[in-house]
Amino acid sequence: MTSRFSDRELNFLVAINVVILVVATVLSRGDFLDVYNFQSMGGQLPELGLLAMGVALSMISGNGGIDLSGVALANLAGVVAATVAPMLAAPDASPWIYTAWFVVIALAVGLVGGLLNGLLIARAGLTPILCTLGTQLLYTGFAVVLTGGSSLRVGNAEALSAIGNEMVLGVPIPFVIFVVMLLAVGWLLKQSPFGIRLFLLGTNAKAARYAGISQSRMLIATYALCGVLAAVAGVIIASRTASVKSDYGNSYLLIAILITVMAGVRPQGGYGRMVCLFFSAVALQLLSSTFNLLGISNFFRDCAWGLLLLFFLASARFSLSDLRSFISVSRTSAPPHQPPPGAAQQRTTEG
Numbered sequence: 001m002t003s004r005f006s007d008r009e010l011n012f013l014v015a016i017n018v019v020i021l022v023v024a025t026v027l028s029r030g031d032f033l034d035v036y037n038f039q040s041m042g043g044q045l046p047e048l049g050l051l052a053m054g055v056a057l058s059m060i061s062g063n064g065g066i067d068l069s070g071v072a073l074a075n076l077a078g079v080v081a082a083t084v085a086p087m088l089a090a091p092d093a094s095p096w097i098y099t100a101w102f103v104v105i106a107l108a109v110g111l112v113g114g115l116l117n118g119l120l121i122a123r124a125g126l127t128p129i130l131c132t133l134g135t136q137l138l139y140t141g142f143a144v145v146l147t148g149g150s151s152l153r154v155g156n157a158e159a160l161s162a163i164g165n166e167m168v169l170g171v172p173i174p175f176v177i178f179v180v181m182l183l184a185v186g187w188l189l190k191q192s193p194f195g196i197r198l199f200l201l202g203t204n205a206k207a208a209r210y211a212g213i214s215q216s217r218m219l220i221a222t223y224a225l226c227g228v229l230a231a232v233a234g235v236i237i238a239s240r241t242a243s244v245k246s247d248y249g250n251s252y253l254l255i256a257i258l259i260t261v262m263a264g265v266r267p268q269g270g271y272g273r274m275v276c277l278f279f280s281a282v283a284l285q286l287l288s289s290t291f292n293l294l295g296i297s298n299f300f301r302d303c304a305w306g307l308l309l310l311f312f313l314a315s316a317r318f319s320l321s322d323l324r325s326f327i328s329v330s331r332t333s334a335p336p337h338q339p340p341p342g343a344a345q346q347r348t349t350e351g
Helices: 008-027 035-060 070-088 095-122 128-147 158-165 173-191 193-203 205-210 215-241 252-262 274-294 298-317 320-332 343-350
Strands: none
Touching: 008 274, 035 070, 035 173, 035 193, 035 215, 035 252, 035 274, 070 095, 070 128, 070 215, 070 252, 095 128, 095 158, 095 215, 158 173, 158 215, 173 193, 173 215, 173 274, 193 205, 193 215, 205 215, 252 274, 252 298, 274 298
16 A cells, blocks of 8 residues: 655655755744744745746747747737737727736737747747747737837736735635636646657657657647636736736746746656645745845856756756666775786795
């Protein structure tokens, strides 16, 4: 019988959260546990969490898959929606209609951007990391053209503002949206045929092909879903900040990748769990809030994120058992102790 506490990966992430929470509480003399502080973190976490979900899905697909265009696509979705939605409905006169158009346009932009990534990777055979790096620059360029490089104010609609700033039973609405999306994607990966095929594709593409799974269709659908997740993040960003920019969240990509790798998603593909991604995102948000509490600069934070990313990439590549086997092999393969040169000849001469 398997113990409920035998999940080392999940236990490790939970332990990290507990340690960060305890340290932050001690350093702040209890102020860190303030309800307002947790509500603030709950409003900020979904942006990173949704982007990390997109990165995780692309990694699970295998073939070196990764989506580097998520942040740029989120910004572009917000910029296009903020530009087009006022032409269809006035935010002051029809706030609900304006909000509906804003969300629909943003999701459509995210879907189109994700489909473009998928088509270039699946049909044109482009390497995922290079393809999404190119589309990242493309989406950012489009957003710069539409905004002229400056921030663009979002229409003053109460319904749209509520998405990013209001609460339900004391829980921020963005956090509720993030949890709902997380549960939906988790169900999709674990219970649906799409998830089974995606894991098989990431584990062994040749076996998936022999099983009749279309690699191109799976990749197109996966990156389209990544684009939709990025668009949801773009809506939350726009509603929370009441503005959109072409370069919002410059460090978000690094943190999203760090959350994904820290959650145990294998860069080689074929494995990843949304429950681990949730606790990984929470841990990074707790750590970021602790840095704010200590007054640590953003430059040091970026350095810390980079070091953590390298550490978890290395730990995913080399486990503790690998280190032990390497040490044991080194000991057994070491040559036996031999006398220094000339010792045998000297012994013969003396005899």
